[in-house]
Amino acid sequence: MPFANFKFPEGIIDASRKEEIIHRTTAMFVEYFGEGVRPYTMVLVEEVADGGWGRADETLTLEKMGMKGNNS
Template sequence: MPFANIKVPEAALSRAQKEEIVHKVTNLFVDYFSEAVRPHTMVLIEEVKDGGYARADEVFVIPDAYRSKD
Protein backbone atom coordinates (compact mmCIF):
# COMPACT_ATOMS: atom_id res chain seq x y z
CA MET A 1 0.00 0.00 0.00
CA PRO A 2 1.60 3.32 -1.03
CA PHE A 3 1.50 5.96 1.69
CA ALA A 4 2.24 9.67 1.42
CA ASN A 5 2.47 11.94 4.46
CA ILE A 6 2.32 15.64 3.62
CA LYS A 7 2.76 18.29 6.29
CA VAL A 8 1.56 21.84 5.70
CA PRO A 9 1.03 24.87 7.91
CA GLU A 10 -2.38 24.92 9.57
CA ALA A 11 -5.03 26.76 7.52
CA ALA A 12 -2.72 27.11 4.50
CA LEU A 13 -4.89 24.95 2.25
CA SER A 14 -8.59 24.92 1.50
CA ARG A 15 -10.54 21.68 1.47
CA ALA A 16 -10.56 21.79 -2.34
CA GLN A 17 -6.78 22.19 -2.43
CA LYS A 18 -6.35 19.21 -0.10
CA GLU A 19 -8.64 17.12 -2.30
CA GLU A 20 -6.58 18.13 -5.34
CA ILE A 21 -3.35 17.11 -3.60
CA VAL A 22 -4.84 13.73 -2.66
CA HIS A 23 -5.97 13.18 -6.26
CA LYS A 24 -2.63 14.19 -7.78
CA VAL A 25 -0.53 12.16 -5.34
CA THR A 26 -2.75 9.12 -5.89
CA ASN A 27 -2.33 9.52 -9.65
CA LEU A 28 1.44 9.79 -9.19
CA PHE A 29 1.50 6.44 -7.41
CA VAL A 30 -0.72 4.93 -10.11
CA ASP A 31 1.74 6.18 -12.74
CA TYR A 32 4.59 4.38 -10.97
CA PHE A 33 2.91 1.21 -9.72
CA SER A 34 -0.19 0.70 -11.95
CA GLU A 35 -3.91 1.26 -11.48
CA ALA A 36 -4.01 -1.65 -9.03
CA VAL A 37 -2.66 0.59 -6.22
CA ARG A 38 -5.43 3.23 -6.45
CA PRO A 39 -7.81 1.64 -3.92
CA HIS A 40 -4.94 0.99 -1.52
CA THR A 41 -3.23 4.39 -1.66
CA MET A 42 -3.24 6.44 1.53
CA VAL A 43 -2.52 10.18 1.46
CA LEU A 44 -2.35 11.89 4.83
CA ILE A 45 -2.27 15.68 4.98
CA GLU A 46 -1.21 16.87 8.41
CA GLU A 47 -1.67 20.48 9.42
CA VAL A 48 1.06 21.77 11.69
CA LYS A 49 0.09 24.55 14.09
CA ASP A 50 1.83 27.91 13.85
CA GLY A 51 5.09 27.77 15.73
CA GLY A 52 5.20 23.98 15.40
CA TYR A 53 7.91 23.95 12.76
CA ALA A 54 11.23 25.66 12.26
CA ARG A 55 14.40 25.79 10.20
CA ALA A 56 17.83 26.90 11.36
CA ASP A 57 16.52 28.17 14.72
CA GLU A 58 13.75 30.23 13.07
CA VAL A 59 10.25 29.27 14.23
CA PHE A 60 7.67 29.82 11.50
CA VAL A 61 4.25 31.40 11.70
CA ILE A 62 2.26 31.49 8.48
CA PRO A 63 1.50 35.04 7.29
CA ASP A 64 -2.19 35.89 6.93
CA ALA A 65 -1.68 36.42 3.19
CA TYR A 66 -0.94 32.68 2.82
CA ARG A 67 -3.90 31.42 4.85
CA SER A 68 -6.73 29.73 3.01
CA LYS A 69 -9.75 31.93 2.41
CA ASP A 70 -12.07 28.92 2.92
Protein backbone atom coordinates in the same frame (compact mmCIF):
# COMPACT_ATOMS: atom_id res chain seq x y z
CA MET B 1 0.90 0.19 0.15
CA PRO B 2 1.96 3.59 -1.26
CA PHE B 3 1.83 6.29 1.41
CA ALA B 4 2.41 10.04 1.27
CA ASN B 5 2.28 12.46 4.20
CA PHE B 6 2.03 16.19 3.52
CA LYS B 7 2.28 18.76 6.31
CA PHE B 8 1.21 22.36 5.90
CA PRO B 9 0.97 25.28 8.31
CA GLU B 10 -2.55 25.41 9.71
CA GLY B 11 -4.97 27.49 7.68
CA ILE B 12 -3.00 28.00 4.46
CA ILE B 13 -4.84 25.42 2.33
CA ASP B 14 -8.56 24.85 2.07
CA ALA B 15 -10.55 21.62 1.67
CA SER B 16 -10.55 21.77 -2.14
CA ARG B 17 -6.75 22.07 -2.23
CA LYS B 18 -6.42 19.12 0.15
CA GLU B 19 -8.67 17.08 -2.11
CA GLU B 20 -6.58 18.06 -5.13
CA ILE B 21 -3.39 16.98 -3.35
CA ILE B 22 -4.97 13.60 -2.56
CA HIS B 23 -6.16 13.07 -6.15
CA ARG B 24 -2.88 14.13 -7.77
CA THR B 25 -0.73 12.11 -5.40
CA THR B 26 -2.87 9.02 -5.96
CA ALA B 27 -2.61 9.55 -9.72
CA MET B 28 1.18 9.78 -9.44
CA PHE B 29 1.39 6.49 -7.54
CA VAL B 30 -0.91 4.82 -10.10
CA GLU B 31 1.28 6.15 -12.92
CA TYR B 32 4.41 4.71 -11.29
CA PHE B 33 3.09 1.41 -9.96
CA GLY B 34 -0.06 0.65 -11.96
CA GLU B 35 -3.79 0.79 -11.36
CA GLY B 36 -3.62 -2.04 -8.82
CA VAL B 37 -2.21 0.28 -6.13
CA ARG B 38 -5.14 2.72 -6.22
CA PRO B 39 -7.24 0.93 -3.57
CA TYR B 40 -4.22 0.68 -1.25
CA THR B 41 -2.88 4.21 -1.64
CA MET B 42 -2.94 6.37 1.49
CA VAL B 43 -2.46 10.13 1.36
CA LEU B 44 -2.43 12.05 4.63
CA VAL B 45 -2.70 15.85 4.56
CA GLU B 46 -1.96 17.32 7.98
CA GLU B 47 -2.11 20.85 9.30
CA VAL B 48 0.54 21.86 11.80
CA ALA B 49 -0.27 24.54 14.37
CA ASP B 50 1.46 27.86 13.74
CA GLY B 51 4.86 27.77 15.41
CA GLY B 52 4.80 23.97 15.59
CA TRP B 53 7.43 23.53 12.91
CA GLY B 54 10.84 24.84 12.05
CA ARG B 55 13.81 24.80 9.74
CA ALA B 56 17.53 25.26 10.30
CA ASP B 57 17.11 25.26 14.09
CA GLU B 58 14.55 28.09 14.02
CA THR B 59 10.89 27.84 14.99
CA LEU B 60 8.86 29.28 12.15
CA THR B 61 5.52 31.04 12.19
CA LEU B 62 3.43 32.41 9.36
CA GLU B 63 4.14 35.90 10.63
CA LYS B 64 7.92 35.34 10.49
CA MET B 65 7.51 34.13 6.93
CA GLY B 66 5.34 37.11 5.94
CA MET B 67 2.32 34.90 5.35
CA LYS B 68 0.05 35.90 8.25
CA GLY B 69 -3.56 35.96 7.10
CA ASN B 70 -2.88 34.49 3.64
CA ASN B 71 -5.09 31.58 2.56
CA SER B 72 -3.65 30.14 -0.63
